[in-house]
Amino acid sequence: MELYTNLRAGEKGAWLSIIAYLFLSSIKLTIGYFGDSEALKADGLNNTTDIIASIAVLIGLRISQRPPDLNHPYGHLRAETIASMIASFIMMMVGLQVLLSSVMNLWNPVRQSPSTLTAVVAIGSAFVMYAVYRYNLSLAKKINSSAVKAAAYDNRSDALVSIGTAIGIFGAIIGYPIIDTLTALVIGIIIIKTAIEIFWESVQTLTDSFDIEDTETLSVLIENVDGVIDLVDFKGRTHGNVHFIDVTVTVNPYLNVWESHQITEKIDSTVKRFNPFCTVLVHIEPHEIPTAVEEDYHF
Template identity: 70%
Template sequence: MELYTNLRQGERGAWLSIATYLILSTAKLTIGFIGASTALKADGLNNTTDIIASVAVLIGLRISQKPPDGDHHYGHLRAETVASLIASFIMAVVGLQVLFNSGKSFIENNHSSPSLLTAVVAIISGVIMYGVYRYNLKLSERTKSSAVKAAALDNRSDALVSFGTAIGILGAIIGFPIIDSITAIIVGIIIIKTAYEIFFEAVHTLTDGFDEEEVETLSTLVRNVDGVIHLIDFKGRNHGNMVFVDLTVTVNPELNVWKSHQITEDIENTIRLAKPLTVVLVHIEPDGLVHEHNTGLM
């Protein structure tokens, strides 16, 4: 099935992130201590927590592949969204810790000039993380995975942090050591901002939020299906990398069951053409019949 194939493919992004973070965090923390760079150590600490976040994403993707059972009639697809939520909490905690440590260093005026090697490590790390970001972004678009998309956004944040770290270190080397601490503070802010973005999207999905523009786009497609007179109700929600749509349309009351059923098939095919991984439930009513649940989508 395409859905579970996409989930298995999504695991590649999680494994790639884990392997990359293991290597980069080790290098940054080691060189950061040796080269006396607060910013690089903050960046390395960020990457160590990214390992935990990536493992959470991987576990979420694994759980999502479990088929429906007696307790989960719609499957376990939301596990990857929960994984994204957990990843956001981990990132936020680390961001606050980085802000606290770097702010303390800044206030205490405890600055030292870092070595040039720390800047080189930061630049190389930024290039590597940007490459991982591009890979995971394309993978998330292909698999429609919210967890892989969260991982990609984290990768992009890490790439920007590393480039910013390099700039701060170079500034410290040329005679402004305080810039290293300032850069570490900026690193903490970027980490928290990325955590918030991932948190907001995960909560929006878990609370059955659905993009209004997407509602209008799909509603227009339904209205244009031959045989549909009015679209009187449309509801959508995300379930992992799948979309569930429930809608009610009115048709000619003189149509027989077979022709009414054909209209439902046309509606389902039209929506799936626009959004392949979609489960569509269509309710047909005879036009002219008034119902209290009419939502005004006519």
């Protein structure tokens, strides 16, 4: 129940991003056009694709809330990861478009300098997107959502892009119009870089990659659980905001079922103290005991 409550809470971050991008993109494209700023128009175009990306995240969060069924025994949690990947594709397309437009403008430079209003809009946009970034990052950590975290990183990238846009515009105003176009070029590169980072993280999740440091830490914690003799196998994978942990441990072969079950409960509570967003499956195996000491383990 708590899982689906967290997913619903994640929708707030997606909606906040959508509203912010709708507002900012309309202002940037309008002011950028009338204020003769290629950088601000590129930034506004970036925000329009962010709307689509945020909608994809919202849809992914909605699908993730569907309960398990016969075809999806683990639920639909990876839908938000797929949504993050779709968002990265959209960002990549826009980044390439901005790069192409910037290169064309370098070959055919515009001599007219942008207005001061375009710089003011860029600075104001940076403050707005940074505030959205802080909110979504805090929300992502609270509910452990990869999709909301991807949205937060996109928000941060947009804030940095807007700062760069303002710098480029000011440079153009003081007599170097080409700086505006060069800034648009840098914006395209930043958009592509962010898209690649989000895509790579999504691929890692969908291919069942698991953090090495978490694996090492959890392995040590499990090995130190009272009753565990040896940790034979450890596997971890991520579905949305839930980590599925599969472990195989050996215990005293002469324990009864209840005593073995108590060990699995201890392992489960130990893992969840480290990360509450974990579902743990423990397989118990009898530990091989040398014949010479076998009698010492009888109860």
